[in-house]
Amino acid sequence: MWYTEQQTPHFGITAKLKETLHTETTSYQELAMLDTLEWGRMLVLDGCVMTTDRDEFIYHEMIVHIALSAHPNPQKVLVVGGGDGGVIREVLKHPTVELAVLAEIDDRVIEVAKEYLPQISVALDDARARVEVGDGIAHVQEHPGEYDIIIVDSTDPIGPAVGLFAKSFYESIYHGLKPDGMFVAQSESPFFNGDLIRGVQADVRSLFPITGLYLASIPTYPSGLWSFTIGSKTYDPQVIADQARSASLVTKYYTPELHRSAFELPRFVGELLK
């Protein structure tokens, strides 16, 4: 048995299954937990790979350590989405962090990750983590000026995540951040979603004085190249604020040297920002 994901109408990936561990229809989406021979366990939501045992470190490290290393003292962090817990795990690697809130709308993602992805969800029970099942957009609106960092770990811009790619949400995020706060959102593939990246960048640029786009290579995501959009009120996201903290992170992908170079874009990607 093979699991095949059509990443576009005309292209996809296919992975040989050891077994299907769990499937269910939650209140929000189709959820499947697969065990694959190449990537280990694989969480699939609405037919899209969200994370796998073998390559999850890339996405989780790269959505977290750029913003947190560029902030001199990130204490309070909000993660919108990301019910598998991988982002929280990386956030808590920063000893400055006192509270990491997870606002995940679908509690079944959290529960299934706890059961089947123990290495990814491991930090959800940490004393510094607080899990809030509910609407992340409402959470941001109800906590003005509260966060140093907001991380948007969304699914693709269809289904429950549509609102997480709206300009009104980035406006709420702006108000949810402290005066020197910073936010980062996954923003899809430069090969397949150029128009979306262009739109998100324009929206963020209209709200934040400092913006950025950086890339990471994630084999199980469409095209293997993934983008992250950053908006910052004060700090330059390309500059590490605390070299010692950045250098002490135990990682498999992120390095302090890679921090800056992740913003060096291939020409066709850079042109999306013009």
Next chain:
Amino acid sequence: MWYTEQQTPHFGITAKLKETLHTETTSYQELAMLDTLEWGRMLVLDGCVMTTDRDEFIYHEMIVHIALSAHPNPQKVLVVGGGDGGVIREVLKHPTVELAVLAEIDDRVIEVAKEYLPQISVALDDARARVEVGDGIAHVQEHPGEYDIIIVDSTDPIGPAVGLFAKSFYESIYHGLKPDGMFVAQSESPFFNGDLIRGVQADVRSLFPITGLYLASIPTYPSGLWSFTIGSKTYDPQVIADQARSASLVTKYYTPELHRSAFELPRFVGELLK
């Protein structure tokens, strides 16, 4: 109809076909020219995607412009393999180049590329290009001290390309280069071929005083992340020797800023070099 390539025994890509334009068994390999809806025309050798209309620019630019930009005056360049002509096309973007020799063992690759991939093979008829159908290893051995740059544009290390990953070949390359020469070879995926990268790097390091590994994102290649190994007698491949020439290149992926950052490796890749 879909074309599915098993990039590993347990993982692959699948692309919807518009039509199959040509298939044949050459003296060296199985050759197929497909027309796909996502990637345009696609050259497949022995069941592996070699190049596609839509993403060929990445591989061809990145295997060429790092070494040629790091060399102050590349005049004579050898390309081993690469019968589709894409590497020659990029080499000839450097006005310093007086002669670009293509040593391709399989003339059918050249002919089929000329027929079906005109934008890739376009430069094979250039006055500065010379096509030599034959064994690239023998060519290198018969031309000691002749080349400023040697580029190894091989297929995967099975079938006709096995010898192109052998230490004895790198030794021949060393002798085929001028005293300040440099070579670059594609060296597969850091996700799927870590042992091969480690071995190639060790072999090259035992022969060349300066070595390097850099990466590029190529969606239709296994894992989407590809590595290139460089060996240099004199010049640091990370440093652009002629800024004006590098900046004047008309490219879609390579930029002078990306030149340096392509060598900044994710931690798990950097550890392959230790």
